[in-house]
Amino acid sequence: AFLVPAGIxxxxxxxxxxxxxxxxxxxxxxxxxxxxxxxxxxxxxxxxIMSGIALSEAFDVFTRSxxxxxPGVSGNSQNDAGDASSGSVVTQKTDKNEDSVKERPSKKxxxxxxxxxxxxxxxxxIEKRLLVLPLEASVIAILLLVLLGAFYxxxxxxxxxxxxxxxxxxxxxxxxxxxHVFDDFREAYAWLRHNxxxxxxVASWWDYGYQTTAMANRTxxxxxxxxxxxxIATVGTAMSSPEKxxxxxxxxxxxxYVLVVFGGLVGYSSDDINKFLWMVRIGGGVFPHIKxxxxxxxxxYRIDSQATPTMLNCLMYKLSYYRFVETDGKxxxxxxxxxxxKKYFKLTHFEEVFTTHxxxxxxxxxxxxxxxxxxxAKKSKSKASSTTTSRRSGTxxxxxxx
Amino acid sequence: xxxxxxLRLALVFSVVAHLSLLVRSSSLSxxxxxxxxxxxxxxxxxxxxxxxxxxxVENAGTSPASEILLAFPPTQVDRIALVKATATVGKKxxxxxxxxxxxxxxxxxxPNGTKYFSIAFSNPLGMGESVTLEVxxxxxxxxxxxxxxxxxxESQLVYYRDSAVILSPYHxxxxxxxxxxxxxxxxxxxxVEPTDRAGIELKYGPYDDHPPYSFSPIIVHFENNxxxxxxxxxxxxxxxxxxxxxxITEHYKLVNAxxxxxxxxxxxxxxxxxxxxxxxxxxxxxxxxxxxxxxxxYRDDIGNISSSHLRTDSRxxxxxxxxxxxxxxxxxxxxxxxxxxxxxxxxxxxxxxxxYLNFSFGCPLAETVVDKLTIKxxxxxxxxxxxxVVPFPVKEHLETSYSYLDVVGRTVVVLEKNNVVPEHNSPFxxxxxxxxxxxxxEPMMLASAFFLFFMACVAYLHVDLSIRK
Numbered sequence: 001a002f003l004v005p006a007g008i009x010x011x012x013x014x015x016x017x018x019x020x021x022x023x024x025x026x027x028x029x030x031x032x033x034x035x036x037x038x039x040x041x042x043x044x045x046x047x048x049i050m051s052g053i054a055l056s057e058a059f060d061v062f063t064r065s066x067x068x069x070x071p072g073v074s075g076n077s078q079n080d081a082g083d084a085s086s087g088s089v090v091t092q093k094t095d096k097n098e099d100s101v102k103e104r105p106s107k108k109x110x111x112x113x114x115x116x117x118x119x120x121x122x123x124x125x126i127e128k129r130l131l132v133l134p135l136e137a138s139v140i141a142i143l144l145l146v147l148l149g150a151f152y153x154x155x156x157x158x159x160x161x162x163x164x165x166x167x168x169x170x171x172x173x174x175x176x177x178x179x180h181v182f183d184d185f186r187e188a189y190a191w192l193r194h195n196x197x198x199x200x201x202v203a204s205w206w207d208y209g210y211q212t213t214a215m216a217n218r219t220x221x222x223x224x225x226x227x228x229x230x231x232i233a234t235v236g237t238a239m240s241s242p243e244k245x246x247x248x249x250x251x252x253x254x255x256x257y258v259l260v261v262f263g264g265l266v267g268y269s270s271d272d273i274n275k276f277l278w279m280v281r282i283g284g285g286v287f288p289h290i291k292x293x294x295x296x297x298x299x300x301y302r303i304d305s306q307a308t309p310t311m312l313n314c315l316m317y318k319l320s321y322y323r324f325v326e327t328d329g330k331x332x333x334x335x336x337x338x339x340x341x342k343k344y345f346k347l348t349h350f351e352e353v354f355t356t357h358x359x360x361x362x363x364x365x366x367x368x369x370x371x372x373x374x375x376x377a378k379k380s381k382s383k384a385s386s387t388t389t390s391r392r393s394g395t396x397x398x399x400x401x402x
Numbered sequence: 403x404x405x406x407x408x409l410r411l412a413l414v415f416s417v418v419a420h421l422s423l424l425v426r427s428s429s430l431s432x433x434x435x436x437x438x439x440x441x442x443x444x445x446x447x448x449x450x451x452x453x454x455x456x457x458x459v460e461n462a463g464t465s466p467a468s469e470i471l472l473a474f475p476p477t478q479v480d481r482i483a484l485v486k487a488t489a490t491v492g493k494k495x496x497x498x499x500x501x502x503x504x505x506x507x508x509x510x511x512x513p514n515g516t517k518y519f520s521i522a523f524s525n526p527l528g529m530g531e532s533v534t535l536e537v538x539x540x541x542x543x544x545x546x547x548x549x550x551x552x553x554x555x556e557s558q559l560v561y562y563r564d565s566a567v568i569l570s571p572y573h574x575x576x577x578x579x580x581x582x583x584x585x586x587x588x589x590x591x592x593x594v595e596p597t598d599r600a601g602i603e604l605k606y607g608p609y610d611d612h613p614p615y616s617f618s619p620i621i622v623h624f625e626n627n628x629x630x631x632x633x634x635x636x637x638x639x640x641x642x643x644x645x646x647x648x649x650i651t652e653h654y655k656l657v658n659a660x661x662x663x664x665x666x667x668x669x670x671x672x673x674x675x676x677x678x679x680x681x682x683x684x685x686x687x688x689x690x691x692x693x694x695x696x697x698x699x700y701r702d703d704i705g706n707i708s709s710s711h712l713r714t715d716s717r718x719x720x721x722x723x724x725x726x727x728x729x730x731x732x733x734x735x736x737x738x739x740x741x742x743x744x745x746x747x748x749x750x751x752x753x754x755x756x757x758y759l760n761f762s763f764g765c766p767l768a769e770t771v772v773d774k775l776t777i778k779x780x781x782x783x784x785x786x787x788x789x790x791v792v793p794f795p796v797k798e799h800l801e802t803s804y805s806y807l808d809v810v811g812r813t814v815v816v817l818e819k820n821n822v823v824p825e826h827n828s829p830f831x832x833x834x835x836x837x838x839x840x841x842x843x844e845p846m847m848l849a850s851a852f853f854l855f856f857m858a859c860v861a862y863l864h865v866d867l868s869i870r871k
Binding site for chain 2: 170181183186187189190191193194195215323324326327351352353354355356357359
């Protein structure tokens, strides 16, 4: 991969149509990979081609030096030169690109046109004389190049194992006492699978839809096949609303369990609080009462003491940080690197039924609706309300402000 | 004159009384035996109830007795997992125990549906002779949680119902019962005088001279926070491969059979105040495996469960498994444990030329009750005449299963048993005939398949199928 610039230079030396195409390809793919990192996929073949060209040119030089200087070969240098050059071109074609050539052997190897060979060999012989390196140096250089290739393979395998093979469902980290495994997602799904009723519905953000369906074997409200924007907006609105309104929305969808992913205790940064801005934007796109500026302080989403009251009251905040302060006494969120704003609060419409070992997945259950709906006068004692219930139920609609 | 009449009346009356007594005693089930002294120790420390009964039996009748009956109320007899009896032989220092056969029996005129187990004496008990018997039986699912649902911060209280007086078809002269509870917290217990309580032991008795079939029900309400680990269904598959290894796969459905968990589960309380919160839940289970175990795995439907530890030494292996989440009351988990063992530890040849597998029955998890246990022993292809020898009654049948490179299929011996406790972990044997020639069947099959393929290629290349030369 680090041979790419050398390859670009090698492409320019005889600038043919093929080599200029490759140069343009690599320049555009570098630009696009810089814009969006996922487009590095496009850069990969271009980089491979370039490095291949560079490596093949290097090998070319060295093997020719060796062949030129081997005793007994220089006698047939005329034929052998031609053969060697054509042979080396054929063998060093590492990728699907046509090599830009210094000599001009034809691609048709089987036809032995003596005149072409003669002409080419004389010309190439003159050129080659100028480029011959000492024998020992070229042997060592070839060995080094082979070793480089071998180490590169080892490095690639290691990089693929370490950086590209992370299944995002099991997280690992290296601590002072070895490997620490965070298997919280599967723990939560296994719990849902075994300890809830078969018909119970689970509401979460759409990222976890397929995982919940496959591993927990429960019905979800929205999943990764995000084809119904209004439905996703409904869930987003529910997550952004205060508890009572969220309970109403979830109850209308017949949801029993709500699942949130919270990375604040262990420092897992792809949790639902970080995705919250999308919940607000998508919800606000369909339901106009969700306004994004309500959640922003100075243009930023915050959850610390400077957060807006709407943010501190929304369901996502409450479900993520419920009793979080009791873990360390201060409620320090490792992902946002700040203490949370509202630390002590109770949930009125939800109850916590399961939290995984590292607090990464938290599952809440909707509380069933109260049997008796009290009026807006919150100061009435229960005895008084029981005697006046019958009267109040008749007069409830008249004057809510007693 | 009057005195003589009264005397004669009294004489007649006493004769009639004695006759009636004789008649009545002869109509009882086993009139000759009498229990001179009975001591019962009920151990309630685990969720499996273990009862140790020491009976000193005397033959007060006129003919030798060959068996003695143990009586159980019908509610208890369904939950009995195991009954064992031994006879004590020898005096103080030279005591030895002879195991005796115990079989369930039924008597036609049993009062209130009592069920019996009969213990056969090794030699019939002569007249006037007495013998001391040690009986041991276990009961499962006998501690019912009350309250039925508890929250995370409460501890678990259970009921145990039994009788203060030992139910027996014989007259018991003297008896005493000790009940051992797991902790000193006993909510209540029925008093049947004389009753005494000291620390973790409750004493009922001594009671004197109780007639046969006397029963006085008692309930003990106490705290038991030991893990109520019950495996609802366990399927153990033991696959014998004559190429040198035994592969075992076990499928578990585990449940916490204690008081059901209601309400919230708060992880912060569970992690911070461990002695107060979730005391009746359990997180670890220990599986005792034979030594030299290899390739052990622990997974469930979703994938590998990484929280397990395997410790091996030369005499045993211990696998400590942690289900993905702690099991509170009523919570379930399912998982699969698999491991391999070297064949030479378990497969032997019997003197009559048959091979047999000597393996331990039962569940390797410690202190767990298995409601339904199925053991499948997969014999290699070409085995004939399979038969199983198990030290206790099981349901047996045969199946066929097909595995790699099978032509006729492998015979599977399936053994089923309900209500299995750790005391059932004794070895059982499966005998079968196997002709050693059959070991070559698989390699010959593969070799001949490749040989034929290559021959066909060679033939194709050398055969001249052209019409014209």
